[in-house]
Amino acid sequence: MANFEAYQEYQRIDDFEEDSPPGEEDLLVHVPEGLSGYDKTKTLDSVFLNSNIHIYQFHQKNGFACMMLSEFFELFQFLFVVTFTTFLFNCVEYDILFANRAVNHTGPGQNPLDRNKVSLPDAILPSQQCTERIQENSWIIFLLIMATIFWVYRMIKVFCNILSYWEIRQFYIKALKISMDELCNFTWQEVQDRLISLQREQQMCIHKKELTELDIYHRILRFKNYMVAMVNKSLLPVQLQLPLLGNLVFLTQGLKYNFELILFWGPGSLFQNKWNLHPKYKRAGNRLELAQQLSRVILLLGVANLLLCPFILVWQVLYAFFSYTEVIRREPGSLGARRWSMFGRLYLRHFNELDHELHGRLGRGYKPISKYMNSFTSPLLTVLAKNVAFFSGSVLAVLIALTVYDEDVLTVQHILTAITVLGVVITITRSFIPDEHMVWCPEQLLQCVLAHIHYMPDHWRGNANKSETRDEVAQLFQYKAVGEKGQTVNRDCSLAAA
């Protein structure tokens, strides 16, 4: 029953927003003689068919140099993580680093009074010994081969991307007359105006004489609008009812990627050419068959996810370790930072709202919603945190006093570790203890949030101080750490079952 209703809603959306304007299938690009010295037909064609969206992204990502650099660095990061990890696991003599074994530097020409200093190269194995160790371990070799294959695939893709960026760069320079140096001075509004006036002059896109702002928005946001609609109508299985944890929202980058693969641009998806809905989906008779076909695609994708899972897990653990260890050491409070959740970003998005508009709107709401979430403190946790802080602080106080009196204490094993760990523990616990001068005014804060996110169900009104309201807001505004950890979790089963 619920499914049927949802289906009817789906139909209505379909009717309301015309899938593709009549005649757009047989586009023809007509380029006047004005733009010489550059293969216009090809460029304009590809630009206008696939990629108003690319023009937009090119502007948002600040032009060719930035995009190219990002892509190269991404490649290099992967290479670095793989080789550095391999190096750490195979080529370091940890016994020497940890001073469990002394280094013997004594040679004939050395003064016996000189101290025996251990330097970093002493702890690194010679490269020959190192390669031997790697060759002995078949697991590592297997992982390295997998990584190489993935890396080569990525490299080819990066190469293709860069070619297409180059075309868009030429389009900006030749057609829109915007040089790369000036790009950062142009707002998207201004770029769009140039695009529209270009169309008026040169009729690049034949099926329509006048290109309006709405046309451009529609092209850029084609799939985004579908996603927003599906999330608002709860058609995607992102809200789970778990026995103990209650109503939970689960939507990670990975899951979103999978959804988009299935629906929009994967093999066997509902759309063709990254633009038009397959004609067969428009006939009511095919429905059952197509549903089975889609279910098969989802199952296959689930299996693929399951197989790739261990590799992705290893990669994400390594990447998180390299990225966040230092952050946690420096400011452990960042563990408690929140950001708009993936779900919130879709749920709160308006139809036809571009990325930078959404980003600006949610950015303006960030401060009040952070304050709102932070103004809730669990009293039980506060009592616990205060006491843990006291006990850790006591031990730390003694260690600090001893160290100030004579810093040789630090050479005793694990004293430094203890100081570091206690310091981190105290910083974390302190973040749970609310400021004694905090003013508690959830109702006003929630009003401020509303002013920017434009969403407030009736049962929030007057209940801003209730924990239920807080939990619902938390679905939109998630812990950063959760958002990132959550990505490693596998969701194949639920996908296959959907």
Next chain:
Amino acid sequence: MANFEAYQEYQRIDDFEEDSPPGEEDLLVHVPEGLSGYDKTKTLDSVFLNSNIHIYQFHQKNGFACMMLSEFFELFQFLFVVTFTTFLFNCVEYDILFANRAVNHTGPGQNPLDRNKVSLPDAILPSQQCTERIQENSWIIFLLIMATIFWVYRMIKVFCNILSYWEIRQFYIKALKISMDELCNFTWQEVQDRLISLQREQQMCIHKKELTELDIYHRILRFKNYMVAMVNKSLLPVQLQLPLLGNLVFLTQGLKYNFELILFWGPGSLFQNKWNLHPKYKRAGNRLELAQQLSRVILLLGVANLLLCPFILVWQVLYAFFSYTEVIRREPGSLGARRWSMFGRLYLRHFNELDHELHGRLGRGYKPISKYMNSFTSPLLTVLAKNVAFFSGSVLAVLIALTVYDEDVLTVQHILTAITVLGVVITITRSFIPDEHMVWCPEQLLQCVLAHIHYMPDHWRGNANKSETRDEVAQLFQYKAVGEKGQTVNRDCSLAAA
């Protein structure tokens, strides 16, 4: 003369606020049949006689679990401080920690190339040697016995408290229908409404048919209102005229405790049953005799304070060391933080203002008053601070440069201590140097403060930039550190002389 005037004022207050409503002495609690399965008569009786105030505190302290946990942790903190201190003084071999004496690990099975690492257990004496040391020192044994007696007394009291919390918990659940999980969602306003409607339905408290908000406020704030009145009329000896330091306000937690003991609920106090004024205080003829009796009580309390002083001092020094050493290390700037002083909290309190209302009001005023106080900087201190910072910074710069060049410098004795101490010195001095871009607008800030604290004598108006105004504000808004150190000072003499 002044005394007589004060006395007349006192009489007027007495007349104005009727001490106890007629007939309240012979209360009777009538419980209907509706509340079954729980000994209502007893609970409701105790709840309604002594402790509208307990219902309020139970709500403010977030329910049974939090209160119980707090009490247990308090017991445990005492235990921890005592045992940890005893352990540190008797069971640690500091010579080994400070590397004045080497540890001899050499055994037959050891590789001579292995480094001799000192681990923490090496520096801890075996338990037998440890107990011997303690048994030799009779002072420590005496202190330990005192501590044990105090701890057992505390434990019994905690046990009684928990029983009474349990009763209030039952009252919340059975009578007010508020489960403990939901408690944090209820504001005190809502709890109070339930209390009033409960009275309307079930007539728990017989002498009055309708219970109003004012009745409840009066019950909760009975003693607080008296204190506020006495502070406002300057009846309590909290303002001292010292020869050099000028007008000083001295009101610590300990002094307030003593005042309350004398006036409200100690043995020989003015009130009986923690509620009614003794009838004998109402007859004018007794006045001289009663004054002598009170003076005797105060003298006795002063002597008791004097005797307990060394123990309290030792405890407070230890507690402060364990609590604040780490804070000072981490952010020495917190030494300069201020908070509303005990005196300010009483002086600025309205009659019939509950704790959370006062807290919210002063909390809203915290930011402007902090800014106001911080905008005053002593120019002389600034010059000194800048130069101390420069000289410490110079030495530190050299040490840092040497360390970065070769970190073996750190193994030289006292270098690390020097770096730490210089770092702390610089942070402290920097806090005395005002920001060069600070905007100086004391008049506006004081207006903002006024908006929340609702108090501003005429001679402040237009003189916000004067140092006298600043000093008077400082009486209400004290250094945190002073507030906490001040508690250790003994006030027996002034008490006895009062």
Next chain:
Amino acid sequence: MANFEAYQEYQRIDDFEEDSPPGEEDLLVHVPEGLSGYDKTKTLDSVFLNSNIHIYQFHQKNGFACMMLSEFFELFQFLFVVTFTTFLFNCVEYDILFANRAVNHTGPGQNPLDRNKVSLPDAILPSQQCTERIQENSWIIFLLIMATIFWVYRMIKVFCNILSYWEIRQFYIKALKISMDELCNFTWQEVQDRLISLQREQQMCIHKKELTELDIYHRILRFKNYMVAMVNKSLLPVQLQLPLLGNLVFLTQGLKYNFELILFWGPGSLFQNKWNLHPKYKRAGNRLELAQQLSRVILLLGVANLLLCPFILVWQVLYAFFSYTEVIRREPGSLGARRWSMFGRLYLRHFNELDHELHGRLGRGYKPISKYMNSFTSPLLTVLAKNVAFFSGSVLAVLIALTVYDEDVLTVQHILTAITVLGVVITITRSFIPDEHMVWCPEQLLQCVLAHIHYMPDHWRGNANKSETRDEVAQLFQYKAVGEKGQTVNRDCSLAAA
């Protein structure tokens, strides 16, 4: 042609603001009998002729004690930097500090089990050896002699200053009836009112009966107003057109000092008695000759600057090292802090605006202009910074993990250095990565800035997001670090050529 126009403008300024009121040349100070017990004639004379400006500075610098202390500390800082540097270069045995050579403490009475601790005195040479080393090095001796000469000159000047401060102090106490304790309670407005009423009563300054606020402002700001006019009319060569860097503003403390020396109070300057324009500059016939004479003065000053350059450079490098190393270590982010530039302070100054008024106005504009400047981020730099932060963070993560596991890793050479350096690198790179929740609203921020600085050329309006606008704002609001480094650069050539 341009020169002629500039000259005409100069003439108009000259005409507009009467150089000195008629009759002021032959001032006479008349002191009534009322002020007894203090040599009024001399004091009031010097006070009123040269130094309304001194009265103002005395108030702004918070009175005698602060000014004296500042002067003494400045002397002492110089002494300290010179001796400490000499000490560091000649009297420290770095081999022992860096543990390249072991210390031999072994004596007959020593326990062989005792560790060999290196203490700081071990690394310091005995004073005899130290002086020998210094005597061998003739360069150091030369520098020391130069420093001594400069120091003695400074000391004499400080002594003179203090004498004049003392006179002003007496003037404040005796004539204005403001004691030094109360000085900080007086605003300049109030001091000025007293000055005016004093004149009304006692006719200290004869050529004018009534002294108005404007008179006092004119006296204090005589030279400042000229400087402001010259900067606004672009008469001073502070804006350079460099081939690669574009339009650059170069105005340092040193250059400003040179300008003032040439124009106002150096030998051969345009003004006599620090107050009146030389009469010869008023005759048009002398113009060519005077211009040549001025050009000669400038050339001489340029040569003097060139000769003193190496000494000033050495001093500034040393001073910067001692002052900023520790700051950079503690908060490397302060490298990116900005302040109103010297040029901005002159360009944005109103005529007849006192220092504290300008300071307050620019201080109020500090926050919005900082936000405005910080809201610009170079996308390319962001990509680079993110990746540098990732790679440094990865290595740091491994080092932290190793250290937490076993802190003996720290004894390996250069590990601690690596941790420190990587930490600083990461902090610096992080400061280039914009906050992801930042809201971009340059237009509003620039409006806020305008409200305080009262300056906005037409081409900024509506172009607040353009990088050209940002660059122009940056001329007024410079990196602190640049402002301080820039001072070391020599500008003789451009000066001589001017």
